[in-house]
Amino acid sequence: MAATVARHQAARRRGPRRVFDALLFGIGELLITAGLVVALFLTWQLWWTGIDANAKAAEVATAFTDTQVDSPKVEGTKHYDDPPEVAPVGYGEVIGMLVVPKWYGVTNNNMPVLEGIGADVLDQAAAGHYPDTQQLGAIGNFAIAGHRRTNGNSFRRIDLLEEGDEIIVATKDTWYVYTVTSHEIVEPTDVDVIAPVPGEPGVAPTERMLTMTTCHSLTVGEWGNDHRWITYAKFTYWMERAEGRPASVLNDEGVN
Template sequence: MNPERSAVRRTGSTCVGILGELLLTIGVVLGLFVVWQLWWTSVTANAEASTIMSDFRDGLAPEVSHTADLRTDDPPVPSPADVGETTGTLIVPAWYGLTNNEMPIAEGTSLNILDRALAGHYETSQQVGEVGNFALAGHRRTHGNSFRYVDRLDKGDQIIVETPKTWYVYEVTDHEIVTPDQTDVIAPVPHHPGQKPTERMLTLTTCHSLTLGEYGNDHRWITYATFVGWMDRSDGTPAQVLESRDN
């Protein structure tokens, strides 16, 4: 056999072997990245959110073990909070058994907040219980999967906000899918930023798609809810909160 031809073949085989090893290594690295992104980030984020919620609730008066009628007069409105401050708890009874249906609410929507499995309050939106739009953001996939099952919410499902002194109860009215540039969904009157609000609303915003390749960054899922009443913490606890915790 021609020595030069044999050398070329050996070189070619070596190159193919090296390329194969590189592709295998890249595949392993990508696989580990997916595991980290989809699973481990949620493990660490949920652990941190649990600690934050425990610290928040440690400072509250004990929860009353019975319910009471919702009040329909004007609710108390909390003062604005500092960015990063924990202001309450978001409770979605319909998510019980599907995911963590209770999570801390913090002021602001930066990744430093959302990546800790918190619901972030848009600083430009109204306070909870205030006339206008109390708007919250959360991850749908990774970092806690906070709003993963937002598509399971139906009209009439309750969304409840717990603060140190008050329970605020909203009911889902509608949802829509928008592009990221449609930021007027968190206006005091959604899609009408110059209009004066006349009702109390809550809006949840999150990514639309759960597709692995795009992580849902191309559209947003928006859920709207309207205020139906409030309850002083010393008077009782909303029935759906008690029911979900008893199951």
């Protein structure tokens, strides 16, 4: 009799334990499923979006370079006077090709510069021109944005740029050459970096500037949304494509 009672008591104790074990098993299954979903999402973000974006960029670049004046692979004549004016283009249309010699062999150093900064523009592995900033080569601030992570990683290696490095925009007939002056890390709300005089809203510009903006962090968990990396450059000279090209891209086979 005592043994029977003990068995019943043990069974009653095992009942809640079985429920608890089943609950733990269910939670474990959910965590595994969630982990797989996150892994698939990260794969899509980091891998597939890059393939798709780079394919779009290559298509745009090919179409644009077909319209460019041939540029012989000799060093061209540097012009220090006012550069040719660049006419505004419509949203999503091509302004030129961004060439960053420092990125040669490291990341894409020849990408389309499109008008606008919407996701549909930047997701094409392109640099996007802030519509409310000055035109390329004009007095003021020609400000552009690009992804640092996903969708082509356009500005991924912005951290490599140092004072004195060239940033070039090639239009159909002209090379516009800027030289890096500095960089800083700012809050996303610090929009004064794209003012006509960066950091000094309301001040009338007297120089031709270029500003690159992108996410700061490369950490997957943060997605780089906590701060912005800003690189500033000052206009140095321009060249006619028909006369040659900047010395910094003479040996770059990827630049038209």
